[in-house]
Amino acid sequence: MTRTYDPAALDGETLDAVLYDRLNPWGAGDAFYLDLVMAAERVLDVGCGTGTLLRRARAEGHTGHLAGLDPDTAMLDQARESDAAEWRLATAAQTPWTGEFDLAVMSGNAFQFLLDDATVHDSLVAIRRALASGGRFAFDTRNPACREWRHWNPDHPYEVIDPAGARLRVHHEASEPDEDGVVTVATVFTGPHWGRPLTASGALRFTSVSDLDRLLAESGFTVAERYGTWDRDPFHPDDSGSIITICGRPLSPR
Template sequence: MPDAIFTDPRLAAVYDAFDGPRDDLAAYLGIADELRAERVVDLGCGTGSLALLLAASGRTVVGADPAEASLEVAKARAGADRVRWLHGDATTLPDLAADLAVMTGNVAQVFLTDGDWARTLDGLRAALRPGGHLVFETRRPERRAWVDWAAAAPVVLDVPGTGLVEQRLEVTGVHLPLVTFHFTYRFLSDGSVVTSESTLRFRERAEVEKDLLTHGFRVRDVREAPDRPGKEYVFVAERAR
C-alpha cells in the first residue's frame, strides 16, 4: 500500500512543490540516450516528471504507479496524452518488450521485504525485451541519509492553487536496514493537517548485485548519482537472454 504522501489527493497535489527541481532526471534522459532506448517503463512514476520528459523526447513511455492520486496529478499535466498511464505495480505490468525500465528517487527502496523486492524485479524483467535494461538508484547505507533528514528544519511554501503549506519531517525509527520517517503537512489556508509515514530499506551494494543476478539480470555498471555524488548507487543492469 503506497504512503499517504502519494495517495492522499491534497498531498499528491503539493508533492512536486516540495520535491524540488528534480536535478536527477537529466541523468536518466542521458542514460536513455546512451542505451538508445525507445520504449521506456517508468515504475513508480508518481506525478509523472520523468515520464513526461521521456515522452517529450519522442519515446514511447509507460508510467506505472500504485497511487491513483499521484497518477491523477500526472494525467493533468501538459503533454500527459503522450504517456500511457497504468495504475499498478511491477507485478501488474503487461508484456511491453521495453528497451528500458527505470525507478527514480526512493522507488527501489520502498520494497521492504525480500518477497516484494523479488516480485518487483521479476515483474520488471518480464516487461523488458531480452537485452533490455533496468536502471535505478538506491541510497548508500554508510552515508546515513537519515541523519540529515532528522536535522531538517520545517519548510513553508506558497503552492499555486493551494496557498501556504508547512512541511515537517521527523525520523521516527532507525532499525537498519529499515528507516522510518513521518511527514506532517499543515495547510495554513484552513489549518488542516495531513500526515504521512514512510519506511525505506537501505540495501548494500553487494546485496543488490546478488538480487539482480538471481532474478535474471547482469550488472553492467554501478555509477554515481550526478546530483548526489557519493550518496547513492545508480545500477545499470541488463536483462539476460
C-alpha cells in the same frame, strides 16, 4: 495541475502527492534518466509518480513507446492529465508486459518503496520480464552508509508554496531502520488551511550495496554500470549518497 485544489478535503497522504512536483523539482537525477530515456526506443517508468520524466521525454521529441506505472492513485491521476505515455495503476510486481521494452527505469528512489526481499524479488522479476532481450534497467536507492534518515527531523524544516499560494511548513520525522533496513517516515505539513498539522506516513527501505547485488543476481540481472553521483562518478560504499545502478537483462537464447 489543472484539477481543483481543495485543502479542506485533503488528508496528509493526498496532500503529499498533490505537492509532489513542488517538493521535488526537476534535478540532476531527472536529467540523468532523461538522457537514458531519449536514447531508448521503448521505455517503461516503474513508480512513475506524477509522470514528470516521460512527459518531459515526449516534450523533448521522444517518438517511441512510453509507459509509466504507479500504484498510487493520487500520483497517477496527475500523470494521466497528460497523454504523453500509457499510464497504468499497478505495482512493480504487477508489471504486465513481456519483452516489450528496451529500457526500464525506477527513478527518484522509488526502489526504496519495495519494503522486503520478497517484494523486491517479485518486482525485479516482473521488470526483467517486461524487457526485451538485451534491455536495461536503471534505478537509484539511497546508500544506508550515509544514514540520511538522521537529517529527517523537525530541526530541518523547509517551506513549499501550495497551489492556493499559501506558504506551508514541512518537516519529516524518521525512525531508525528496523532489522530489514526499513525506516518509517512521517511528513508533517503545517499551514493556514488547517487547525492542526497534516501528516503523511510512509516507509522507505535502505538496502546495502551487497544485499542489492544479491537481490539483482537472484532476479536474473547483471550489474553493467554503477555510479555514486548523477555525474557518473564511481560509487564509494562509505560516502556515496546514492547507489545508482544500470543493469543488463542478459541476452536470452530463443
